[in-house]
Amino acid sequence: MDWIQILSNTAESILSPVTFAFVLASLGLALHFGFAGLLNFGIAGFMAIGAYGYALSILRFGFPWWAGILVSIAAAIVFAILLGAPTLRLRGDYLAIVTIAAAEIARLLFLTNTFDDFTGSASGLFGYHNSFREANPLPDGFYGLGPFSYSSTDWWVRIVGLSLLIVVIWLLWALTRSPWGRVLKGIREDEDAVKALGKNVYAYKMQALIIGGVFGALGGVVYALPSAINPTVYVTSLTFFIWTALLLGGAATVFGPVLGSIIFWVLQAFLTNVLPALTQDGAILEGLTSQQGSTLRFILVGIGLMLIVIYRPQGIRGDKRELTFVK
Amino acid sequence: MQLSKTGKRTISAIAAVFAAMMLLLALPVSATADEVGAEFENQIIGNVRVAGEPVEGAKVSVTGNGYSVSTVSDEEGKWSVGVPVVGVYEVAIDRTTIPEEAPIEEFGPLTRQVEFDLTSTVIANYYFGEAEREEVGILAQFLTRLVYGINFGLMLALASVGLSLVFGTTKLSNFAHAEMVTFGAVIALFLSSLNINPFLAILLAVLASGAGGLAQDVVIWRPLRRKGLGIVQLMIVSIGLALTLRYIFQFFIGGSTSQLPSLGGETFNFFGTLTLSTTDIASMAISIAVLISFALWLTMTKTGKATRAISDNVDLAAASGIDVDRVVRYVWVAASALAGLGGILWAYFRPGIKWDMGEKILLLIFAAVVLGGLGTAFGALIGALIVGIMVETSTLILAPDIKYVGALIVLIGVLLVKPTGLLGSKERIG
Numbered sequence: 001m002d003w004i005q006i007l008s009n010t011a012e013s014i015l016s017p018v019t020f021a022f023v024l025a026s027l028g029l030a031l032h033f034g035f036a037g038l039l040n041f042g043i044a045g046f047m048a049i050g051a052y053g054y055a056l057s058i059l060r061f062g063f064p065w066w067a068g069i070l071v072s073i074a075a076a077i078v079f080a081i082l083l084g085a086p087t088l089r090l091r092g093d094y095l096a097i098v099t100i101a102a103a104e105i106a107r108l109l110f111l112t113n114t115f116d117d118f119t120g121s122a123s124g125l126f127g128y129h130n131s132f133r134e135a136n137p138l139p140d141g142f143y144g145l146g147p148f149s150y151s152s153t154d155w156w157v158r159i160v161g162l163s164l165l166i167v168v169i170w171l172l173w174a175l176t177r178s179p180w181g182r183v184l185k186g187i188r189e190d191e192d193a194v195k196a197l198g199k200n201v202y203a204y205k206m207q208a209l210i211i212g213g214v215f216g217a218l219g220g221v222v223y224a225l226p227s228a229i230n231p232t233v234y235v236t237s238l239t240f241f242i243w244t245a246l247l248l249g250g251a252a253t254v255f256g257p258v259l260g261s262i263i264f265w266v267l268q269a270f271l272t273n274v275l276p277a278l279t280q281d282g283a284i285l286e287g288l289t290s291q292q293g294s295t296l297r298f299i300l301v302g303i304g305l306m307l308i309v310i311y312r313p314q315g316i317r318g319d320k321r322e323l324t325f326v327k
Numbered sequence: 328m329q330l331s332k333t334g335k336r337t338i339s340a341i342a343a344v345f346a347a348m349m350l351l352l353a354l355p356v357s358a359t360a361d362e363v364g365a366e367f368e369n370q371i372i373g374n375v376r377v378a379g380e381p382v383e384g385a386k387v388s389v390t391g392n393g394y395s396v397s398t399v400s401d402e403e404g405k406w407s408v409g410v411p412v413v414g415v416y417e418v419a420i421d422r423t424t425i426p427e428e429a430p431i432e433e434f435g436p437l438t439r440q441v442e443f444d445l446t447s448t449v450i451a452n453y454y455f456g457e458a459e460r461e462e463v464g465i466l467a468q469f470l471t472r473l474v475y476g477i478n479f480g481l482m483l484a485l486a487s488v489g490l491s492l493v494f495g496t497t498k499l500s501n502f503a504h505a506e507m508v509t510f511g512a513v514i515a516l517f518l519s520s521l522n523i524n525p526f527l528a529i530l531l532a533v534l535a536s537g538a539g540g541l542a543q544d545v546v547i548w549r550p551l552r553r554k555g556l557g558i559v560q561l562m563i564v565s566i567g568l569a570l571t572l573r574y575i576f577q578f579f580i581g582g583s584t585s586q587l588p589s590l591g592g593e594t595f596n597f598f599g600t601l602t603l604s605t606t607d608i609a610s611m612a613i614s615i616a617v618l619i620s621f622a623l624w625l626t627m628t629k630t631g632k633a634t635r636a637i638s639d640n641v642d643l644a645a646a647s648g649i650d651v652d653r654v655v656r657y658v659w660v661a662a663s664a665l666a667g668l669g670g671i672l673w674a675y676f677r678p679g680i681k682w683d684m685g686e687k688i689l690l691l692i693f694a695a696v697v698l699g700g701l702g703t704a705f706g707a708l709i710g711a712l713i714v715g716i717m718v719e720t721s722t723l724i725l726a727p728d729i730k731y732v733g734a735l736i737v738l739i740g741v742l743l744v745k746p747t748g749l750l751g752s753k754e755r756i757g
Contacts, residue, residue: 039559086743092559093500094742097693101735104690112729113440122415236686240566247563295578302571309563310551 006273008147013269015148019261020161021047021223026246026257027172028215034251035176036208037188039096042083043242045103046213048234049075050220052110052119055229058128060118065132069221076217079106080210088205100236111231126228132156154226161222168215173254175211184208185252185322244305250315252322259316271297363398364409368589368678370602371416371441372407373451375400377426385453386424391416399424412584413443413679418451425455442727443677448602449727464598465723471601472720478607478676480715481614483688485669487695487707488621489662495638495702496651496658497548498558502565504666505685505692506572511536511667512674512684513576516585525588529671536667537660543568544659549652569686577682584679587671610672617668618708621661625704630657638702691718691731694738700748709749 013019025043032040053072057063063071087098113121138152150158175181186194187201195201223233241264249260275297276290277283285293314320364370375385381404388397392414400406410416419438441449490504514535518528547568551561592605625631633654636644645651673688674680695714699706714734721733741748 087739090742090746093562094746096500096562097697098739098742101690101694101738105732105735108729108732108735112726114726114729237570240570243563243566291581292578295574298574299571299578302567302569302574305567305570306547306564307567309560309567310554310556313560 006270006277009273010266010270011147013265014262015158016265016269017157017161017222017226019265020158020165021219022242022245022261022265023165023258024168024219024222025216025242026249026261027168027254028212028219029242029246030251030253030257031172031175031208031212031215033246034253034256035181035188036184036205036212037092038088038205038209038212039092040099040209040212041096041236041239041243042099042101042103042106043216044234044236044238045099045106046076046079046216047220047223047238048103048106048110048231049079050217051224051229051234052125052220053217054221054224055125055128056118058131059125063131065135068128068131069218072217072221073214076213077210080213081206083213084206084209088202088209100239103234103239104236107231107234110234120229122231124228124230125224128224132160132225157225161225164218164222168218169254169258171211172215176254180204180207240305241301244301244308247305247308247313247315250318252319253315253317256315256317268297268301271300363396363407364411367409367411368586369410369413369443370407370448371410371418371451372405372448373418373453375404375406375420375425375453377455381405382425384424386421387451387453388419388421389416390419413677415440415442420453450600467598467600468723469720470598472723473716474601474603476716476719477712478611478715479673479719480712481611481618482669482673482676483691483695483715484618484708484711485614485672486666486688486692487699487711488618488704489658489665490692491696491699491702491707492634492638492658492704493662494696495704496634496641496655497552497561499548499565500558500562500693502562502689503543503569503572504565504662505689506569506576507536507539507663507666507685508670508673508688508692509576509680509682509685510539510572510663511670512587512680513580513682514667515587515671515674516580516680519588525590532671533664533668536670537664539667540659540661540663541656543663544656548659549656569689573683573686580680580682582682584681586679587674590675606675610675613668614672617665621665622705622708624661630654634658635704690738691734694734694741696748697738697746698741698748700750703748703750706748706750 025047028046029040029043032038032043050072053075054065054068057068057071058065083099083102087095090098109115110119111121112119115121119125133153133156136152136156138155140152142149142151143155144150176184183194183199183204186197186199187204191201194204220234242261245260245264246257247260248263249258250256272294275285275293278285279288279290279293280286285296308315312318314322371389373387375382375387381400381402383400383402383404385400385404385406386397387400387406387408388395389408389410392410392412394410394412396408396410398406398408417438417440422437437453439451441451443449486504486508489507490501493499493501493504511532515528515532518531519525521528523531547564548561551564556564590606590609592609594602594604596602625635633644633649634657636647636649637651637654641651670685673684677684691714692711695711696707697710698713699708699710714737717737718730718734721730725733
């Protein structure tokens, strides 16, 4: 086994756009679930809206790339209002079912042949990169050190992704320390008590849903930046993986989701490289196909999710006194 | 996707059994026109008409999933093509084989995509000119969809009543319930690859599903209830379990679609568009019989009554001497066995077994349960029938690939307007 190659591939995942997308989406989910106590199981829907909003406004309406990002943000706000207006009064697990269904509706509408001319249906969207790549200030070439060597286009994707990430982390950090954030945590702990203080609980929840949804949509944009949009990505499993990353790091924290997403993808990259290698002759998993070897990592994700929720529901960085899971 | 070694062996074994049975089966079935791929259970059928008149000899070709065939329509304008696997196919009609004076370009594309989803037959009709649909009739189409819908709804009901009872007795929204649907089908697939009688294999698979439910309760759910986990925590544990089980299925059967051995029997055709095999009819009969016996169990037996009592008020039930843990264990066994049976029947209906087949209907099961009223078994039954019929009949208006959208909108709508569902009691809104 080529350990140098495996470790290099693993390290590379730290700076991969997919990891950035996961961090952004799990930060949105942290605001929803960790701070406001909203059980949003439709984060994949927000990501799909972000990705499609970005690509469609460039491809179909000829917008520049930065306007595409603004369209994604606007689309996420509209989706959050549509989703939240009627549902935020529902009990927690009902909200979970409604959001997961809404995300599926969004995905099926992007996937259907009926709107093939507009959405590209099952083949997805591609070829929306011109405006984004023209804005690249880096001269052509290949830069970097060791595993982190990329072309100037790839660096540009990472720079934009990382910049969005830093803005969002700062925003979440500032929001959760503001009076607004304290009210939100109050709603999570005891909604009735906050109501009794005269706060409009519904408005606070709606604001949290919108802001977190925009974070999720930005995650979708970063996911779409490097190559193409594939509708099979935005399935409910994506939502569950982001939940896993969030709960791993700590739902009611700002840096927990960042840490959780990075650990999630570093582990995924490591296992993707190691497991198929272990199925070769003479290795521990000899006798399995390499396909079976790589399926093992998703089985481990599922088991990991169960163990986290049972034994460390506050996550790596969380504080057990913050009651994220309402009884 | 690449097949696993064992998966390949299993599939080829099944394919051999399947082919042998179909060979026996194919003899008595009367052939229409030019039958292509009649040995396959999955059929793409259609009609070619210009201004209401059938077109004979129109050449139709079907391509997709590495398979390509063509056929010609018979004197009634009908054609049918069998295909080896379900999936998306492209159907194209040859312009040169249709009378030239017919202005057919005005009436939609000559090439279109069709997709197998829940049924073994898909329809690709070419009606050019006036008199569209008059011959097949909207009523016949509706009745066809209605029958398929009832059949699908009954399978959905088998899966839904269990989810609803588990929710009623333990307050768990069990996202792993759909994996028990897959479990039943996968075990049936495994057992039939051992060359045992297919009926015995189905029976054993249902029993194994029940045992799977028992194991879940003993190993996971009962200890967690003891530990005092909240409902949200339990729900996320069930998501983790769903992911684990789903990928374990993929580990064993790979990413492709496998078929259960055919049970034999004949295929009947009603008013042109509705084809029902003996398996379909038997499947409906089994669903109805099982659901009725389950209803009798719930209403007549002591354990059944205790189950409903716990669903109503767990503290009151415990105070009146009901052993809640014991009843919950029965509920897990029954719920999983019913889901497993639903999965096996659905594997014949779709047709085919895939590692993520359960996930595909998870939200439909939730829709059925919510529509009927969370925690009520009879509500889930009614909800499942409504959802099944709605999904199938909506294809008369909607494209087949968005037929679930209607059901999901109803799911959201019911939760907004009447969160108690059709038969739920008020106190469960929360």
